[in-house]
Amino acid sequence: MKTAPTEKLQKVLARSGHGSRRELEAKISAGRVRVNGKVAHLGERIGPGADIRIDGHRVEVKTEEEVPCRVIVYHKPEGELVTRKDPEGRPTVYSSLPYLNNSRWVAIGRLDINTSGLLLFTTDGELANRLMHPKYEVEREYAVRVFGEVNDAIIQRLRQGVMLEDGKANFLKVKRQGGEGLNRWFHVSLTEGRNRQVRRMWESQGLLVNRLIRIRMGEQLLPKGLVQGGWMDLDLKEVNYLRTLAELPKLESAPVITPEDRERQLKRARRSNKERRRS
Incomplete structure (x- = not known):
């Protein structure tokens, strides 16, 4: 009789949109994660149907097939923090990103508050973790x-x-x-x-x-015409390039990003930037 496959807890949580591996490892080390009623430990492996809770809230576990790998490039302005919440109320990058239903953006690396430019975000926690790891030398x-x-x-x-x-x-x-x-x-x-x-x-x-x-x-440039505070989806070829860097299997399909979609996203970014300057 075959035993059910297991996966590392951090990988499952990252894929389900609860942060990067680093963030999740900190939560596990702090005792904030429980599996089947017991405090979890780093490196713990879990199988299908496990009851996982973070700070008492049950986690909806998602399989790889259920989580589409979406990646966007964001033009970060100076003055924004790469954090979800700031105790001092300063602006964060996450307030400018597109809304996700039943998923979460994970930053691929960081930029300090006084640095601007290219930031990548993804719904795939494993992709983010690998691209940030020194082993892959991006x-x-x-x-x-x-x-x-x-x-x-x-x-x-x-x-x-x-x-x-x-x-x-x-x-x-x-x-x-x-x-x-x-x-x-x-x-x-x-x-x-x-x-x-x-x-x-x-x-x-x-x-x-x-x-x-x-x-x-890597080879992903800050797109020309993408104003500060604007974001743009990467297409299948660009996403698969990043997955190749991270030694992950290529996607066979993804939502189609047409030149018209790109132009709409660039126009929306320019419009939002003008409104931000006026306010």
């Missing part, structure tokens, strides 16, 4: 405006690696992009996502970053 590219004199020796050190309080870090590439006076633009890329890493690397050389914009993750 390259991120930033446009950086630096205040101060940047010579070739500094660029060489940033490429070779500088020592930060949490270990050595280096840029894969550093390219000059012009500028005026002591304000100069550079494009830099790296595969890590440590907290404020790009800023701290430049600061280690006595320089100040006064603008920071993420413009690429």
